[in-house]
């Protein structure tokens with residue numbers, strides 16, 4: 001779970017998910033209200049995980065009967081969403097990309 005780089009507050013899963021759904025790239029610490037950003041390492045890991053999910057859908061999905069493909073794809077994206085708070089780490093600085 002992410003930890004605020006300013007006040008060392010350990011974010012809960014619920015707090016993290018609420019901040020993920022904000023439109024802005026920054027996240028506000030629920031404890032000290034400091035602006036936090038997704039760390040570059042965390043962004044890279046999440047992009048790689050998204051690529052793995054897409055590759056799985058394109059490869060495994062071709063062997064599934066067509067009615068199961070949307071279900072399989074949805075399950076993978078839900079799984080990715082559920083574990084994202086566990087891989088998210090925060091930074092005080094804006095990401096490079």
Ligand SMILES: [Zn+2]
Nearest residue numbers: 004007029032
């Ligand atoms: Zn904080």
